Amino acid sequence: MFTGLVEGRGTVHLLEPNGSAIDLTLEIPELIIHEAHIGDSVAINGCCLTVIEINNSFLKFQAGSETLAKTNLGLLSVGDQVNLERPLAANGRLGGHFVQGHVDxxxxxxxxxxxxxxxxxxxxxxxxxxxxxxxxxxxxxxxxxxxxxxxxxxxxxxxxxxxxxxxxxxxxxxxxxxxxxxxxxxxxxxxxxxxxxxxxxxxxx
Incomplete structure (x- = not known):
């Protein structure tokens, strides 16, 4: 669950085709990368994806065919910026509204x-x-x-x-x-x- 309060912007570093999916590597701000773990969820332009790899200041995600069909992630190019948000902590403030990270x-x-x-x-x-x-x-x-x-x-x-x-x-x-x-x-x-x-x-x- 997210709130829609963007914590920072990431930059597309690498886009790799993977069958009908893509592997998406982003350069991430220090605030977010500092607490990142494999398996974490991150909202990228409002789309909830899972961290599959961490390398210094870079996080890697996979976006499947359904995600690419429903979102603008398949339109990204290297160098583009994206909005980032980590999930709402149980003791956090709900400053925006309840956001699922499931793009319609x-x-x-x-x-x-x-x-x-x-x-x-x-x-x-x-x-x-x-x-x-x-x-x-x-x-x-x-x-x-x-x-x-x-x-x-x-x-x-x-x-x-x-x-x-x-x-x-x-x-x-x-x-x-x-x-x-x-x-x-x-x-x-x-x-x-x-x-x-x-x-x-x-x-x-």
Whole structure:
């Protein structure tokens, strides 16, 4: 379990094809590498992966075909930066929201509007993900816990403060960039128990 509060950014050092999977080696900040162990879970752009090898300041992970199909990890190149978070400690503060590290799908940046130091971003997402979102609700974008401002049938917006833009990869993104999306777990259970059609979604808007 994670919170969506990014602890640092890693840099892609090596990408190695491994059948239908890839082996992903990241250069990791000292804060995270200092306490890393084989078998640990780490959220990489919001996707929970397992540490399989430690070498000085590098951690190695494996991403299978399902992960590559559901996330943006298969689009990474050497030198790209990714958001990192270790799991929530049992005695830790829940500063964001409950994040499972199970990416539901990807979205793409529709627009970026600057207002002083703040930025409003709109994201295009599949209908089934938009149905699980509400204004002022939580969403995880590339592992970052954020608050939704507005919702549309296939899009939503967020407002980003300068700190978030500085310490995460969102400040490096452009229109068209692909991002990982994990909706709030409460929204998933609601749509499972009370099916909502797209027509119903439009009526609520």
């Amino acid at each position: 799908g990807v979205g793409s940046i529709k627009s970026i509007d600057q207002d002083g130091e703040w930025i409003t971003m709109w994201f295009d997402v599949p209908q089934e993900l938009a149905l699980q979102m509400v204004p002022k609700g939580s969403v995880t974008i590339d592992g970052i816990s954020l608050t939704i401002v507005e919702c549309q049938p296939t899009a939503f917006s967020i407002a980003l403060i300068p700190h978030t833009l500085e310490v995460t990869t969102l400040g490096q993104k452009q229109v068209g960039s692909v991002v990982n999306i994990e909706t709030d777990i409460l929204g998933k259970y609601v749509t499972k128990l009370i099916p909502i059609t797209l027509d119903g979604f439009n009526e609520r808007r």
